[in-house]
Amino acid sequence: MGVRLSLRRREQLLGLALIAPTVIFIAAVVIYPVAATLGLSFFSENLLRPERGTQFIGIDNFARIFRDDLFWMGLKNTVVLTAAAVVGEVVLGMIVALTLNAPFRGRGVIRTLNILPWVVPSFVAAFIWIWLFHPQFGPINQFLVWSGIVDQGIPWISQGSTAMGSVIVVYIWKGLPWTFLVLLAGLQSIPEEWYEAAKVDGASPWQQFRYITLPSLRYILVIVIVLRTIWTFNNFDLVYLLTGGGPARATVTLPLNVYSTAFLQYDFGLSAAIAAFMVVVVLGLSIVVLKLSRIETET
């Protein structure tokens, strides 16, 4: 005689059975690689030294990265790039969204054109900007030379003083459409009556923005900032294609560090330690921002 399960119990088991494939899939493609990487960061694993094999070395890899100038340079550049790009995207995204939220002729076309940088693949974007920045043949420099502002083209992405600024410009250009789209969607969800009521009460446009628009978009802004921060912090392809981390490490970031340590130096243990550090930073950042938004909401 079989065991009779209660209806509640049967529903629980059915639920578990239905979500099991998804859980297994996520465990296989997300949790396992992350856990394996975190685990690897405590081991010595260098393909160029196969005779040493894989050895548990505790926190030695972390000690090594913290005394490495390249790591600190990468961290500094990553923070600068992320902060500048996210601030630029959010500020410009807000301006563009507010502008394109107002009715005017040709708005649809301009909205569509604004999305183009987002749909362009990163490598195409990188090559477009390498061309635009080219010291001899790039349109930016040709204009500058033609107008007499400079005698020779400026090597925007290949001299230390301008490289990071140029990379930030490209990141803002690439990320702006997504930010603008999300903020525009948020703006369109704000009831028009609120603005009409504010106008009746004599609120200036700035006051309307400060006391209606911004509070209404607060949650969306938090999401935009958190996601763009994570994406920019982790981004590899655009900066790799634009500068490769150069000149002389002026634009090297932590993801480039992870790549070169793993696939050029073949030191997988050390590379895993840098990756683990990044995971902790991004997780911490996300938790802090989400907590702040919760506090704001509750108050």
Place this chain on the structure above:
Amino acid sequence: MTWKNLSRRRLLTAASVGAGSVAAMAALVGCGEVQTVTERVVEVVTKEVPVERVVTREVVKEVAVEVEKVVTQQVEVAVEVEKVVEKTVVEERVVTKVVQAEAMQRKIETVTFWDFETRALGVAAQEAWLARAGTHAAVRVERLGVPFPELEPKVLAAKASGTLPDMVWSQPDSCWTWAAAEIVAPLDDVHAAIGANKFGNNPLEATKLDGVSYGIPQFLWPHIMYYRMDKYEENGLDEPKTWIDLGENGAALNNPPDHYGFFTYLKDAHPKLAWNLMPAFDAYVFERDGSVALGSQGTLGSLLLAQGLFSISPPGVAGNDEGAGRTAFLNGLASHMTSSTSFSTGLAAAPDDLLSKVGAVAQPSVIGDAAGLAGMNILNITTGSKHPDRMMELFVSLFDHEIYQGWFISTVLGWAPTLRSVQEGTDYWESARVKPVARLVRTGVEASNKAWPSGAKYGSEGASLLGTVTARNVLKDMFTKVSDGGDPQAALEDATAEVERIVADAG
């Protein structure tokens, strides 16, 4: 046969058969059956009558009789030679069949080969070369093209997983690294089988780790100094012989932003500028004993020279690679640039007969005898090969003069041969495709005798450390800082400190 029916045509035919036979027999030296005929031909040749007497219609009768005798003898000999040649041809066919039959009797083994050639011509020529040599070794080579940046990780992963191919392409720095990691096998026995003194000393040294060769130099692409001869002529400049000449001439031709004295570049994955300039100052990363040698006066000298070159180069040195340099040079933006001999392909195809306006010299030395980057590709047998004996046979066939030369004439234009017999012969240089660029490629061969791979005279001693130095862009960043207006001494100190840290971390 009489004089009347001995037409000039028949005489020439007979003579050509005789001459051809002599040549054929010369090629068959060692074959005992040919010996007697050789003697008779020599006898005939000594009795030969001057041609002007033979072809003159007023020749006296006794001379005609003499000629008739000689010609009769020649024809007889020719017929006999023809028989021998026919017999030899038959024998050769038999031998070929026997060889083929032997090869057929031996089981044909399939060996695997990873290279990174992507040019259609290079791939096709290499596959034909491997197939031709493979018939002698009863080997079928299964080639897998792996993009250059992916080859090293793939090889290292294959070592870790025990799935190495039988043979692989490398360049000196990877050859040393892979030798140290026991990925490629020592090949001194293969060198012995191929024969002594087949290769130049420098290319051979570049395959060695601790005095043992781990590869066969396959072809060279040394970096040489290209310069615009037409600009030199216009400005009354002499061919450059020293770095002082090059610097002064570059400065004389520098007229920015339309034209620059030099084109320097730093963006390539490998620090080619460092590898080109440091050997000229006898500067290297490690001493013979593996200790750090980077912080030398020689390295500082190379940085100061680079600083001078940057001042007469287009802006954005750190953003330019060798490809950009070639394009700029082809478009007349600069008067000088260092590039590999394979740039010959682009020059040969350039419009306006640019090739005739471009000269090339081996890069000059400043301290010591070395100079320039010794680009080369190496063939290795891996430690994972399942067929080491067949691989040795294959390699011996690959570097057989005829087989190698046949491949080399048909492959990528601008590569320079490593086999000395091909370098010193005329067939390769006189071949239709090579002849127009022969002077450039010859300069490359000359350069390869003084160039060092990876700018590292003793790099092989610290093989994997040198790889780390390159991967962390230590040399490239050192030169980039100078290109960005940095102090050469400070850049050198930073780089030296980093190399010392790499050594310390490696334990």
